[in-house]
Amino acid sequence: MLDSRHVPPAQIRSFKVFEGLTDRQARQLARRARTECVDAGDLLYRQRDVAHHAYFCISGQFRLFRENSAGCEKIFRIVDAGNCISDPVSLSDDRRFSLNCAALRASEVLLIDAAELARVFHQNEAVRTGMLNELSRRVDHLIDHIEMLSMDKAKYRVAAFIFSEYLRNERRIKFRLSLNKKHIASYLSLQPETLSRCIRWFGEQGVTDSTAHEVHVLDVERLETLALNAQALP
Amino acid sequence: MLDSRHVPPAQIRSFKVFEGLTDRQARQLARRARTECVDAGDLLYRQRDVAHHAYFCISGQFRLFRENSAGCEKIFRIVDAGNCISDPVSLSDDRRFSLNCAALRASEVLLIDAAELARVFHQNEAVRTGMLNELSRRVDHLIDHIEMLSMDKAKYRVAAFIFSEYLRNERRIKFRLSLNKKHIASYLSLQPETLSRCIRWFGEQGVTDSTAHEVHVLDVERLETLALNAQALP
DNA sequence: ATCCGCGATTGATCCAAATCAATAAGTGGC
């Protein structure tokens, strides 16, 4: 954590949940907020730490994860610039983080004081609606993740991931993966070897053509069919 | 859906989120609320239905689930008496359910009008705190579920489930399972055969002694070790 | 440039859970 700066209210407003803040409220939050720069790999907070702040991603990318008893990690969520990082949109002052958070690359974060946030939550209707919606979206996303893990076939999971990346890139058929393969594997709860083999299989099948970090989708329809798990294996 | 009755405000207050309601607010909610009785197996609502109401379980038990493209279901959550059922603690009027909901046995539900609930959410600090906490708990639970699914070994999952049932029963070493095995298997994303074999294995190992629906925990410590996945297989 | 170390790929093998199949034990309806 180097380089902690003072925060202009406008920066706080740049996050969707805070759009509806009054000038006064934005200034109030800003007074006890700060930004921090972190290097790739830095740990932002740990599971079970008391959540004194809510964290927002100004730039860069983070992974939220847990480690199992064997010491290997499972990624639950990836957060990109412009989004809220911290899991408990914390109100009560003893809430703790459910996940570990680490930077995937050099990043900048905004820290909002938890008690201030709670105050604003009660003061501002737009903010509390926004926070509840954010949490609801979080729930939906987790449900989708569980559904993904419950469909056994690795190829389906990988197809679903590549398809979602394809959508994130406005349906351009050529794009870079937002993560390295090791982390994709963790997110999909697969071993890197299995991921590698699936991607090769897509190549052999003419579904995609992948180089190191570039993916070229050759057969969008087939990819989507596989992603939707419509019994479409060979 | 038979037998729709009028709701006394006290019944609404019996749910934790609504404890803090003023008399006036409770009456206001009650005016547009109703209760309904459903039979075992009845579908309460479907995934993607618009959520006009929030549902609360007065008595009985529900399962929240999705069906995959092959038509077989995955249970995400079980709801017992006294708890909120519906997934989106819905504020915006076009929110939809993320999961299907069906009664596991004859049950009674309380329906709260979504628009009224949104109004109360903004009016009453205790209610909105309660709703946010409920949602946070929901998120934590889903994260735990994902962690459970990510630990590969079936025996660990089953041990974790039995151990959690043991805790639910105030650490009594003899208790009835709250679900039949088919549903437990679905909840754990396992095949019933696999669940059956795991339970038999626990028996052979002297960890538990199980009859049809009764479980008798013989070695609490070993069960807990397995549940925590501490590399404790044979 | 060279070395080091990690990420990625590929191959060979193993193993746990899914699947297929059959039977047994409940459960509810008439």
Add this chain to the structure above:
DNA sequence: GCCACTTATTGATTTGGATCAATCGCGGAT
């Protein structure tokens, strides 16, 4: 009470992914 149907158990077999092992390739450090 008996039949039909669902749930549960057990066995045999298959299979997909994990694991083990080796190599390659690339980026960063020196």
